[in-house]
Structures are given as structure tokens and as C-alpha cells.
Amino acid sequence: MRKIYITAASLLLLNVISPAVHAQKKQVLSAIDAKVNALIAKMTLEEKVxxxxxxxxxxxxKTNVADHQLDADKLKEAITKYHVGSILNVSGHAYSREHWYDVISTIQKAADQDRLKIPVIYGIDAIHGVTYTLGSTLFPQEIAVAATFNRDIAHKAGEITAYETRASYIPWNYSPVLDLGKSALWPRIYETFGEDPYLVKTMGAAIIKGYQGNDVGDKYHVAAxxxxxxxxxxxxxxxxxxxxxxxDRYMREYFLPSFAEAVKAGAKTLMINSGEINGVPVHASKYLLTDVLRGExxxxxxxxxxWRDIQYLHDRHHIAATQxxxxxxxxxxxxxxxxxxxDYTFFTYLVELVKEGKVPMARINEAVHRILKVKYELGLxxxxVGNPDDYPKFGSEEYRMASVQAANEAITLLKNNNNVLPLKKSMKVLVTGPTANTMRSLDGGWSYTWQGDESDKFAAxxxxxxxxxxxxIGKNNVSYEVGAAFDSLQNIDEAVSAAKKADVIVLCLGELSYTENVGNIEDLNLPPAQIQLAQALAKTGKPVILVLTEGRPRIVTDAEKLSAATLMAYLPGNEGGDAIASILFGDVNPSGKLPVTYPRFPNALNNYYRKNLExxxxxxxxGYNPLYEFGTGLSYTTFSYNNLHISKPELKDNETLTVTVDVKNTGQVEGKESVLLYTSQQYASIAPDTRRLRAYDKISLKPGETKTVSFKITPKDLAFVNDISKTVTEAGEFKIMVGDQTQSFNYVSAATVPSRTGRL
Incomplete structure (x- = not known):
């Protein structure tokens, strides 16, 4: 029996991390702090900035060269004149390990020529594997990892990514994305762990621990x-x-928990939101960057x-009159x-500002202390520079299989009418659609290049x-016609003709790779050409298996209603094609569940934890009527839930409620099931969410096998943020829901804030 001990839903006040933990951490790091303080004492203002x-x-x-080359004069200027502390990114596209070794070695040799010999910290966006190193292991994007509901997969992906990032001689990974994927329109939703705060914070903490390990300074881990x-x-x-x-209340309830949990998990660094909230750019918000982040x-x-976000305070946000x-x-x-x-404008302006007394030296020393501490902690x-011989597992079969497992457990079966899946391998299959024969729609953005537009070349x-x-199933059993590009019809007549000769149609729809503002769209609907292809193929009467490879849930209602089965594959990475085929033909039993709500209509974008008014x-x-709800996911077997039991009918302060449920495989094949526990508060001073995910576990069951899954709930897990931005747990009735099972209990506390009644 596996047990899950749930952390609080909203650990957002001053005591998010206990004083005892802080004292212990301070003691452990005191030797490094002493080294940092000694080094800062030797530094000039220019060296600090x-x-x-x-x-x-x-x-x-160098510019205007065919292959990337460092420019010795430019590098010397950066290090010895401006004392640059960090370099990031790639020029062009992914490099080989050998080239990365030359790049990092050359940079660190230049740093060794500066007066204080402070190493440069190099950073990279290794967001689903080492995306800028050739031959690395590319995992599914975060949204797909979330669909596994398997923390172990997130942790393992973090470990392997860290290993291969260090094998590329880079110690700093700009990952994970802990943003809440609430809006289906947002182009970076695939970089998130979904729409649920609990899922995001737990999967985020797992991958951070994989990245950083027990010792972030060893040769196999990186700073998250x-x-x-x-x-x-x-x-x-x-x-x-x-x-x-x-x-503020809404921010603390839904968006802050993942970052609070990441701090608890020990994340070494943080990247700031490029946007503005309530008219205040986050890069200019002392409230968020100091009061909340540091103080709370x-x-x-x-x-x-x-990227450039201080400059944008002037150029875009217009809150600064000058740079x-x-x-x-x-x-x-x-x-x-x-x-x-x-450029070096930041350096020049900041030196001037300190000399003018407009930025305190204490603020500079504080920032530099943090930067140098991370460099010491990383062992830089x-x-x-690492040793090339220390990484024999780079790009190994062992690591590839970990990516295969992640893709297998992520892909989500949303519909399977009359058990049309799995398909027989003797069938004649038409494969068609714009995503059928490109790696771009499997890998997505941040793959070999920023936009992932060269994946077909580098993942050939x-x-x-x-x-x-x-x-x-053999080429003789497969025909292929593209049918439609992403936004235009191609040889649709040939596709229809081929469909008539086939036993089944595998229709692959979705998106081409993109990220950031390049992925902005005006219409959440898939382009009409893709829907028209689906409609034309359905008229043949042959069963249509719809396979969606997309970074966000695009509206596919008119095509989906014509399918016999629907697979949501997300962006499953380099091994995604094989994983999709294995599921289609029954070599793998699907076990993914949606980490987002899949909307039915473009103007119906409610999250599953909606308010009752919705x-x-x-x-x-x-009202609420999605195409598929958060947590939806079918299997080639069936599961039953029974005997939901709670340890007591009343939960009081400082007590723990034990919840158990029996899950049985009632089908004919072995399968994995994600067991999701939700709670619902009936009445509260803030309109309660319809339900909220509070725990989950993934189990494997053989045919006929039953397992008892156990969860622990405390009053903190039932908390919410009230109208004065305080985290409270209010007395009243709660429901627990697991599968089709429901139980009720009461939370009783003399210290709680009473629920409101009546009209405002």
C-alpha cells in the first residue's frame, strides 16, 4: 500500500518555511556565506555590477559565419571590462557536446584572466530535456508530464535532464515553468503542468528535486x-x-502555491514574469519581488x-521615463x-546610479551575495568546466526508455466508442493530417531551436x-496522404480515395511548433481546413481515430464528434510517435489523464474548479459543459472504486484525516490508474470552488487485482485565501470525492473565521 501525505493547499504567509529549517540551512551554508562575504569585500563596484x-x-x-564561433576580443571585453557574471542561450541552433565543451572552456578561461577569477554561470532553457544539445534525451513537454499524474516520472525527467545539461558543461537550467495553465488561449500553456494549483506545485517540486538532487554542486545536477x-x-x-x-486574493489562492512549494523544494533561482499585473510590471514590483518573495x-x-525586461519598463510598459x-x-x-x-547599458547605468546614491550599495551587495553563493553551491x-568522460549515459538507451515511459503514460485516451481501439495489426490503415509526418508537432517549441522549427532536421x-x-504494422499495411496542411487543404480528394480502401483512418490534427508571442492566436478553433478534412473523411463511413498533437486544447468539437476514438497526445517529444503507435495497436495500455479542462466552445473556457455560479x-x-473535463482519461481495461472510508466524521485543529479507497481492475488486461482525490467545501465566506484536487497517486493493477489507496488530509489542506488575503480554514461541511465515491465530514475549530450568510 502506498501512502500520500498532502501538504497545505495555500502555504502563503510568513511561515511558509519554518524557522527551524531556516536555522539549519543557515548553519549548513555558513561556510559558503563566509567565502562569499570575503570575496565581496575585495570587489570594486564595477566588479559587483x-x-x-x-x-x-x-x-x-562572431557574426556572419557559417558555424558558431566565439569572438576572442568580444569575450575579453565582456569579462575584463564589464566583469560579466553570466552568459546564456545559443547562437542559431543546438550544439554538439564537443562544441559546448569548447564554448564553456573558452569562457571560463577568459574568466580566469579577470582580477578575481570569478567563474561565469552559463544558463540554458533545458525545459523538456537538454533542448540545445545534439543527441540529448528529449522528454514530453511539461503539460504531457503532468498528464501522467506520476511524480516519479517528473523527478526522473529532472534527473536525466540535469545529468545531460551538466554533460553539456552547463550548470543552470531555466526550468521548470510553474505558471498555472488556466487559459487555453495562452501560447505557453504546454510549458506548464496544467491548470490545477496542487498538480502544478507537486509536479514542479518533483522535477526541481530531480534537477538539483541532494547536492546541487556535484557533477550530475544543476540549479533550477x-x-x-x-x-x-x-x-x-x-x-x-x-x-x-x-x-491579490486570487493570486495567492491559485498562482502563488507552486512558487511557495518550489522554495520549500530548494529551488536556487527564479525568473520574473515579463508582463504586468493590475498595471504594475512585475519587474518593477517591490511588493511581489521583495515583500512577498523574500518576506513571505x-x-x-x-x-x-x-529577456530585455528591464529595458521594456521604458520601451513597452512606459513606467520609466528613461532606460x-x-x-x-x-x-x-x-x-x-x-x-x-x-549590450552593457545595464552595467553602465547601474554603476552611475550607485555613485549617485539612487541605488543603495546594500542592495548591490545583497544581489551579488546571492549570485556568488549559487556559483559556490554549484562548485563552479x-x-x-566538467570532464567529458564523466557522462557515459548521455543520450543512452536507458535515458531514451525513460522518455518512452513518460510519453506512454502521458498520452490520454478521451473516447473509445465500441472499443474500436486497440487496432489490429493486420488492418489496412490510412494515416493522414498535417501532424502525421513531422517531428515539429511532437516536440513543440524549445527543441533544437527556440521555435522548434528544425526538429525534422535534428530529430531525423x-x-x-x-x-x-x-x-x-509494416509499410504494406499503411497508406499516407497529407489531406491538409495546418491551415489549408492539400490533396483532400486523394485522402478520401485512400480512406475508402482502408479499414481505419488515423487522422492527425493539431499545431505546428511555436512558443511565446509567435504562438499568439486570434481564434482558439483549429483552422477550418483541418476540420474540413475530418468531415470529408468521416463521410466514407470508415472509423476515424483522431490523434491530437497540440500545445493547448484547441477547439476541435466539429471534428471530434465524428471520431470513433480520440487520443490527446499533447507534445510527447522525440519518442512520441512510437508511443502513439504503441497505444493505437495495444502494445501499451493508455493511462494519461487530462491536466486541463478541454473546452467545447471558444467562449467557454472555465476551469474545472469553477464557482457554483458558473x-x-x-x-x-x-453553464459548465466542457468537451472533456480535467482528469478525464480512459484505459483498455476498466477500474471500479469501492469502500471509500474516512477515519473520523469530524476533523479538528492539529488532527489528520485518513482517507482510504479500494481500486479494482475489473477488466482483462493490466493497467495503470491515476487515483484523484477532490474535496468540496459546501459553504464559506468566499464563494467556494466546486471542487479542488487535494491528492493523487498512480497505481498499476493486474486483471482482477484490488489495491487500497490511502491519503492523509489536514486542516491546512482545506484552506483558502479570504478577502483580506489571509489563508484560513473555515468550519463547516466538506465532501471528499474519489472516482464515483463520496463521503462527507465536518471541520470544527473554535479559532476559525465563521462563514458569512445573507446578502452584502
Whole structure:
């Protein structure tokens, strides 16, 4: 029997991390603090400000050359004149390990020529594996990892990514994304762990522990960077880097828990939200960057900007009259390091501001202390460049199989009419649709290049969906017609003709790779051409198996209603084609569950934890009615839930409620089941959510086997943020829901805030 001990739903006040933990941490790190303090005492103002400066690799690289080369003169200027503390990114596309070794070695040799010999910390976006190193292990994107509901998979992906990042001689990973994927319109939803705060915070903590291990300074782990603090994922328009309007109570209830949990998990660094909230750019918000982040969450690591975001305080947000003012505002608000990234203006302005008394030296020393501490913790002073021979598992079969498992457990079976799946391998299959024969729709953005637009070149040795099906059942049993591009019809007549000759149609729809503002859309509907292809194929009378590879839940209602079965594959990574084929033909039993609510209509984007007012009523026929609800996911077997039991009918302060439920495999094949526990508060002073996920576990069951799953719930797990931004648990009746089972209990506390009744 496996047990889950649930942490609080909203650990958002001053005591998020206990004083005892802080005291212990301070004692452990005292030796490093002493080294940092001694080094800071030797530093000039310019050397300190240099440590706070981060430039992109283009700044120190040659231009107009076929292959990437560092420029010795530019690098010398960056290190010895500006004392740059950090470099990031790639120029062009992914490098080989050998080239990364040359790049990092050259940079650290240059740093060794500076007066104090402080190593540079190099950062990279390794968000689903080492995305900028050739031959690395690419995992499914975060949204797909969330669909596994398996913390072990997240942790293992973190471990392998850290190993291969260090094998690329890079110690700093700008991951994980801890933003809440609430808005289906937002182009970066695939980089999140879904729409639920509990799922995001627990999966995020698991991958952070995988990245950083027990000793972040060893040669196999990296510093994690939780991002994008805070509220980045919920712009009002749904478009990237546009204004958000999020009340403080709402922010603390839904968006802050993942970052609070990441601090508890020990994340070393943090990247700041590029947008603005309630008219205030987060890079200028002392309230969020100092009062909340440092004062409440007790985060003591490095806060780095996102791309050019101090400059944008002037250029885009228009809250700073000059670029110099922008630097003053951001640093005084709490920014430690500026991802400038193309020039040294930040350095020049900040030196001037300190000399003018507009930025206190104490603020500079604070920021530099944090930066240098992370460098010491990573072991960069002793080992600025790794040993190439220390990483024999890089790109290994063992690591590839971990990615295969992640993809297998992520892919979600949403519909399976008359058990049309799994398909027989003797069938004649038409494979069609714009995502059928491209790696771009399996890998998504941040794959070899920023936009993932060269995945077909760099992942040419991996199987597209078409190639995987051909390998699975033989090319003679597979025909292929593209039918439609992403936004236009192609040879639809040929596709229909081929469908008439086939036993079944595998229709692959979805999106091409994108990220950030490049992925902004005006319409959540899939382009009409893809829907028209589905409609034309359905008229043949042959069963249509709809396979969706997409970074967000695009509206597919008119196509989906025509399918016999529907698979949501998300962006499953380099092994995704094989995983899809294995599920289609029954070599793998699907076990993924939706980590988001899949909308039926473009203007019906409610999350599953909606308010009761959103459910509709007799006078409103347009209430909550998604195409598929959060947590939906079928299997080739069946599971029954029985004997939901709670340990007591009343829960009091400082007590724990034990919840058990029996889960049985009532089908004919072995399968995995994600057991999801929800709670619902019946009445509260803030309108309660309809239900909230409080725990989950994933189990494997053989046919006929029963397992008892156990969970623990405390009053903190039932808490919410009230109208004065305090986290409280109020007395009253609660329901627990697991599968189709329901039980009720009462929480009783003399100290609780009474529920409101009556009208305002």
C-alpha cells in the first residue's frame, strides 16, 4: 500500500518555511556565506555590477559565419571590462557536446584572466530535456508530464535532464515553468503542468528535486530556475506578454502555491514574469519581488529578469521615463540579475546610479551575495568546466526508455466508442493530417531551436507518427496522404480515395511548433481546413481515430464528434510517435489523464474548479459543459472504486484525516490508474470552488487485482485565501470525492473565521 501525505493547499504567509529549517540551512551554508562575504569585500563596484549582468551568447560570438564561433576580443571585453557574471542561450541552433565543451572552456578561461577569477554561470532553457544539445534525451513537454499524474516520472525527467545539461558543461537550467495553465488561449500553456494549483506545485517540486538532487554542486545536477514569477500565464487577452488583472486574493489562492512549494523544494533561482499585473510590471514590483518573495516565501536565491525586461519598463510598459530610470526601479524592487541581453547599458547605468546614491550599495551587495553563493553551491570555483568522460549515459538507451515511459503514460485516451481501439495489426490503415509526418508537432517549441522549427532536421533519426505506424504494422499495411496542411487543404480528394480502401483512418490534427508571442492566436478553433478534412473523411463511413498533437486544447468539437476514438497526445517529444503507435495497436495500455479542462466552445473556457455560479441554472443553458473535463482519461481495461472510508466524521485543529479507497481492475488486461482525490467545501465566506484536487497517486493493477489507496488530509489542506488575503480554514461541511465515491465530514475549530450568510 502506498501512502500520500498532502501538504497545505495555500502555504502563503510568513511561515511558509519554518524557522527551524531556516536555522539549519543557515548553519549548513555558513561556510559558503563566509567565502562569499570575503570575496565581496575585495570587489570594486564595477566588479559587483558585472556579476549582476547577463548577456546572450551572440554578444561574445562572431557574426556572419557559417558555424558558431566565439569572438576572442568580444569575450575579453565582456569579462575584463564589464566583469560579466553570466552568459546564456545559443547562437542559431543546438550544439554538439564537443562544441559546448569548447564554448564553456573558452569562457571560463577568459574568466580566469579577470582580477578575481570569478567563474561565469552559463544558463540554458533545458525545459523538456537538454533542448540545445545534439543527441540529448528529449522528454514530453511539461503539460504531457503532468498528464501522467506520476511524480516519479517528473523527478526522473529532472534527473536525466540535469545529468545531460551538466554533460553539456552547463550548470543552470531555466526550468521548470510553474505558471498555472488556466487559459487555453495562452501560447505557453504546454510549458506548464496544467491548470490545477496542487498538480502544478507537486509536479514542479518533483522535477526541481530531480534537477538539483541532494547536492546541487556535484557533477550530475544543476540549479533550477522556477519561472515565471508571478501570474504570467493569465493575461486578460490570452496573448503572451499582455496585461493581467489578478486580485491579490486570487493570486495567492491559485498562482502563488507552486512558487511557495518550489522554495520549500530548494529551488536556487527564479525568473520574473515579463508582463504586468493590475498595471504594475512585475519587474518593477517591490511588493511581489521583495515583500512577498523574500518576506513571505523566504526565498534567498537569485531573481533574474526575463529577456530585455528591464529595458521594456521604458520601451513597452512606459513606467520609466528613461532606460536609466528603468534600471533604478527594477534593482530597487528586488531584481538581482539582468538578462540585458545584447549590450552593457545595464552595467553602465547601474554603476552611475550607485555613485549617485539612487541605488543603495546594500542592495548591490545583497544581489551579488546571492549570485556568488549559487556559483559556490554549484562548485563552479572548483570545477568551472566538467570532464567529458564523466557522462557515459548521455543520450543512452536507458535515458531514451525513460522518455518512452513518460510519453506512454502521458498520452490520454478521451473516447473509445465500441472499443474500436486497440487496432489490429493486420488492418489496412490510412494515416493522414498535417501532424502525421513531422517531428515539429511532437516536440513543440524549445527543441533544437527556440521555435522548434528544425526538429525534422535534428530529430531525423526519430519516428514521426506515420513512420512509427509503418514500423509497427509494416509499410504494406499503411497508406499516407497529407489531406491538409495546418491551415489549408492539400490533396483532400486523394485522402478520401485512400480512406475508402482502408479499414481505419488515423487522422492527425493539431499545431505546428511555436512558443511565446509567435504562438499568439486570434481564434482558439483549429483552422477550418483541418476540420474540413475530418468531415470529408468521416463521410466514407470508415472509423476515424483522431490523434491530437497540440500545445493547448484547441477547439476541435466539429471534428471530434465524428471520431470513433480520440487520443490527446499533447507534445510527447522525440519518442512520441512510437508511443502513439504503441497505444493505437495495444502494445501499451493508455493511462494519461487530462491536466486541463478541454473546452467545447471558444467562449467557454472555465476551469474545472469553477464557482457554483458558473455551473448554469434553469434560466442559463450555457453553464459548465466542457468537451472533456480535467482528469478525464480512459484505459483498455476498466477500474471500479469501492469502500471509500474516512477515519473520523469530524476533523479538528492539529488532527489528520485518513482517507482510504479500494481500486479494482475489473477488466482483462493490466493497467495503470491515476487515483484523484477532490474535496468540496459546501459553504464559506468566499464563494467556494466546486471542487479542488487535494491528492493523487498512480497505481498499476493486474486483471482482477484490488489495491487500497490511502491519503492523509489536514486542516491546512482545506484552506483558502479570504478577502483580506489571509489563508484560513473555515468550519463547516466538506465532501471528499474519489472516482464515483463520496463521503462527507465536518471541520470544527473554535479559532476559525465563521462563514458569512445573507446578502452584502
Amino acid at each position: 558585472g556579476q549582476m549582468t547577463e548577456v546572450t551568447s551572440d554578444v561574445v560570438s 530556475c522556477m519561472k515565471h514569477y508571478l501570474g504570467y500565464s493569465f493575461p486578460l487577452s490570452g496573448k503572451d506578454r499582455t496585461p493581467a488583472w489578478i486580485p 516565501l523566504h526565498f534567498d536565491g537569485v531573481a533574474v529578469t526575463d 536609466k530610470d528603468a534600471v533604478m526601479i527594477a534593482v530597487n524592487a528586488g531584481v538581482d540579475m539582468s538578462m540585458v541581453p545584447y 570555483f572548483e570545477r568551472p 533519426n526519430k519516428n514521426t507518427i506515420l513512420e512509427a505506424i509503418q514500423q509497427k 455551473n448554469g441554472n434553469p434560466d442559463d443553458k450555457h
